[in-house]
Amino acid sequence: DFFKDATFGVPAGEAEHSYSPRNDVTIQRDRGFGVPHIYGDGRPGAMFGAGYIGAEDRLFLMDVLRHVGRAELSSFIGGSQGNRDMDREQWRIAPYTDADLQKQFDQLDDLYGAAGAVVQEDVTNYVAGINKYICEATPANPGCATRGISPAPTAGSRNGNTPAQKLPGAYAAIVPNGDPGIEPELFEVTDVIATASLVGGIFGKGGGRELDAARLLEKALAKFGGPGGNAVFDDFRRAEDPEAPVTSTGNFPYRVPNASPAADSNGLPDAGSTDESEVVARRGPAGRRGGILDGLTDIQGASNALLVSGAESESGTPIAVFGPQTGYFSPQILMELDIHAPAVGGKPGIDARGASFPGVNLYVQLGRGRDYAWSATSAGQDTVDTFALDLCNPGGAPVTDLAAAQGYMYRNVCEPFEELRRTNQWVPNVADMSPPGTETLLTKRTKLGLELARARIGGQGQTPGTPVVYVQLRSTYLHEVDSALGFVDFNAPEQMETSQEFQQAAARIGFTFNWFYINDDDIAYFNSGNNPVRPAGTDPDFPVRACPTAATDRCKYEWEGWNPANFTATYTPFGEHPQQVNKSYFTSWNNKQAAGFSAADDNFSYGSVHRSEPLDDGIQARLAGGEKMTVPELVDAMEDAATVDLRGNKVLPVLLRVLGDETDPAVRDAITKLQAWQRDGAHRRDKDNNGVYEHSEAIKIMDAWWPKLVEQMFKPTLDPALYDGLVDMIEIDNPPHTRQGSAYIAGWYSYVEKDLRALLGEPVAGAFSRRYCGGGDRATCEADLRGKLQAAIAEPRATTYADPQCDTSDNAALDDQVCFDAIEYTAVGAVDQPLQRWQNRPTFQQT
Incomplete structure (x- = not known):
């Protein structure tokens, strides 16, 4: 009675709705919670059904998220300060043209062969399911006829048969782009990529504050001098504190700072010379305070996990309590689904139930399979670096004004900046009465990342330093959708029979997460992420001068294997990722992964005290004296720490x-x-x-x-x-x-x-x-x-x-x-909720 049943399927007589939006898929809704249970004849039908129920349950939120992913929230919902701040942040970290988003989709089979082609087909069918629902909700939408999508309602579906019943009421309160046309627009595969870039950019990365760290070191050196300033900086940096609680007992060295970095790799700015690059090229009028997704980007790495091995459980089989912390929204930013399809035509089957983010809910992202379950916590290891590139002018003119420089030196060529612009416009509406306006966002892209700031480096006395542009490079930039390969495996029972197969699946995810797995025999852990291999001689805590020489084949200190044509690099191999199987128990609450796995440059919190310790305390107290643990006791340990x-x-x-x-x-x-x-x-x-x-x-x-x-x-x-x-x-x-x-x-x-x-x-x-x-x-x-x-x-x-x-x-x-x-x-819509008493625990949880 205390736990929600999460078994597969709907018990006999408990289906409140049963319907088929396409002839290769059947959807049932249970009476108790209305959870969608999707049964496809094969993957195409299951994916179509996932798109349909996503729109059925979260259409407006999906629409919001795709616009945030494109940095167009203010155009869609209104020009409040919060909406515009979110657009600016997204355009700073993930600015993509439609061509960029399409390229991410198109290159999947080129990069990953048959596995990539499976994802392409999945996304195509998923989008078709979303659009089927949209056409039922807006039959006058001309795009429906153009694409041959029938607006005929699906008999027996959850939200009724009329467009008024199907279309979320929130659409009546907005005027996207100042145009009272038919909303929502039909979805494209690029919308799925845009949403993935948003979710991954918030929850699945770490690092990127090397320039802030450099300014902090500058202050420490000014106060304490050379050796003293460096020592004080290290006191607070806590990159490798031996007292920090860890998840894995192994030693996994990563991004270990070089005790004596090469002099020519030094990209530290000259004191007082740094000028951050503004992402707003043309600012609009002031808007009202707040925004529709306030709090989303404020969510720090979160989620927790507690797993106890069979050797320590009363039943003799492993037990777990785990789940993600993703904030609190109405409707919630996670949705539940139960999805099934047999393996057909050499493509993997699907048997999974759990939680997913709307707009990318074609796979269960955190949940259970036939005889296993998995979850994740944000890891945030360093996958974002800051490089200094010499400024230049493509015409050969000397750089006298840093802000006016039109190019950068890369592999001994003066390359022009690629300018990525996004112009948003809005009018007052019921949802947001901010004055009408427009705003243009600008991010400059290089072959080594996105412009962050400009400065001078290497100045001596009265001699000015070399003018440089600081660029930020994230290992999953232009590759957010690639992580879908790991989720395909998580949802495929034949790919998840053992803890070793689970770890191999997790290794295919480029985002930085701590993944946990349980089956009848094992508990297992694996830290995922595209961890770049950095050249020897660099200090990953600070900006690195990537190209100090005139070499044309590669820059001396860019990532190993870096390919600017497709934004790929050499990443650390499987064996160097923190991992373990059948430790007596695992806990994780975004703490340090393992000894040697140095904290990212934006993380100063891996010290002697961490919030994961109360989880350890709760388990250790119950295992003391050789006692064994039960599921209720493990739940109690989590709830006590909360x-x-x-x-x-x-x-x-x-x-x-x-x-x-x-x-x-x-x-x-x-x-x-x-x-x-x-x-x-x-x-x-x-x-x-x-x-x-x-x-x-x-x-x-x-x-x-x-x-x-x-x-x-x-x-x-x-x-x-x-x-x-x-x-x-x-x-x-x-x-x-x-x-x-x-x-x-x-x-x-x-x-x-x-x-x-x-x-x-x-x-x-x-x-x-x-x-x-x-x-x-x-x-x-x-x-x-x-x-x-x-x-x-x-x-x-x-x-x-x-x-x-x-x-x-x-x-x-x-x-x-x-x-x-x-x-x-x-x-996120018309329905609000009262304040809820505080608890520090997952938003969605499995036991």
Whole structure:
């Protein structure tokens, strides 16, 4: 009764709807939840059915996502600031012309042979299913007749038989491109590629902040000088902290920084010379605040997994609880489907049920097969690099103005920039009353990536440095759809019979994910991603000067095997990816994958404290003394971690050890409350359902104390510029107040804990180069912490939990802490949801 049944098919008598939008597929909907169960005569029918039910359940959201993927959200839905910000970000990281998107589709069989051809046919049939539904919903659409698509309604389908019943009401509120024409437009295969580029760009990459790291190092060197500045940078970088919790017990070296990088690979900018390239070429008028997909790009790498081997389970067979954290939307940005087709004509069969993203839901992306299940967590290892290329002018004129330079040197040729433009236009509509306007986006593409900034490098004294353009290269750029090959295997029972076959399937996915698998015998793990092989002599934490010589065959420091014609490279081989089978248990909550697998340059959080530790604690406590684990106990371990405040759970004990005995009554009372909270697990939860958190006063003290104590511990030693730069790289806290559910993934938790343990003289592996709190003096540190604790005690709750949203009539009755933490749903359409009590757990979950 506590778990939703996810078996294949619909029990006899439980089908509420049964219908066939094409003669090679039958769809049934169960009475309990309306889950679509798709039965194709072969792959074509199953794919057609997946497209049809995708449109049936999520048409408007699919339309939104394809427009975001093309950086056209503002044209589609309105010119609010949030919509335009999303367009700008997408055009910065994944600017594609229609020809680019079509090329991704067309080259699949050229790159991958028969396997690529299977994906091409799948996508074609999937799009046909979407368009069948659209034509039923908009029979006057001229494209339907042009393509020979019948607008006749599918008898017995879920949403009724009339166009008014089938077309989402949200379309009445928008005027795409200022043209009140028939919406939605029919889908193309390129729309699937555009949606894949969006999903992969958010959840499946890591790195790309080398230029920010360079500026941070510049500040550290200015404050502490050469060796000292480098050491301080490394203190906070935490690229390879020996105390970091890991998923795999093996050692898998990747992107290991070179102790002595080659001088000619140095792409660090001269101080003060960097000018970031603006993606907005022509700015439109100010729009209203917010956007239809607010929060989507704010989702940091998330999702968790807990798997216990058969040797440690009470049943003797492996058990698991796992799922993705993808935020909260209405309707949800994940959808459920159950899809089946036999293997026909040498093409793999399909037997899978689970969750997928609308617009790319032709395969189950996270789910189960006949006798196995799989899931993923975001990994975020480094697959994005920043290169410096010398600026030039194709006509031969010297570069005197960096901004005016029209070309870049690549393999000893001055190449012109390729300009990628997108112009959006919008008018006020019911959904978005922003004033009418247009905006043009511009990204310049090179043969080694997308323009990010311009600067000078290698300057000496009064001699100006060489003018360069910084470009950013992502290993999955122009290849997002290639990862479909791995999902084809995940959905094919004959490809997933063993843990080794699972790992081989996961290896075909270019996006950066930690994949987990369970069957009757094994639990298994594999880290996927197109990890580029970098030349020796480079430091992957910083920009690299790709072409320091006049070589014409290849640039000295570009990725090994780089082919600018098709944007492919040499990637690390299967055996170098973190992986393991039948460890006693696996946990992952976006923590470090394995020893040696260095954190990406944008990730400063792999330190001694990570939110994955409460998952480990829950499992270890139940396995202590030789005990075995059950599924309910594993669920309990996940649920217990879902309300833990990581600061109170892992950092508070060392804070209290530094404070020691206390004579001040107010401070002593606060410490007593904090100790009681920590002993009870440091939860933020209302266990007795009285509307107030247990240990509410202790939680308030910690919420007010944390930002004060972090700043006092580090800012005096670092100085304001360096401290602020570090805060830009990793915020001091990742609290529930983000309203996305996911919390505590990154913050200064390890910095505080590690520094204070060293100050106390406790053993510290990978210790900092210096002690920061109190300038290294324990008495001063203790006094600083006490002073900030007193300030936190005195801070009014109204200040700590100030939030206008909690003052509205809908939320005024909620307790201030409960409201401040609560999850907020983003409405993608006409239906909104009330705030939901905070929990830090997957959006969709399997047991």
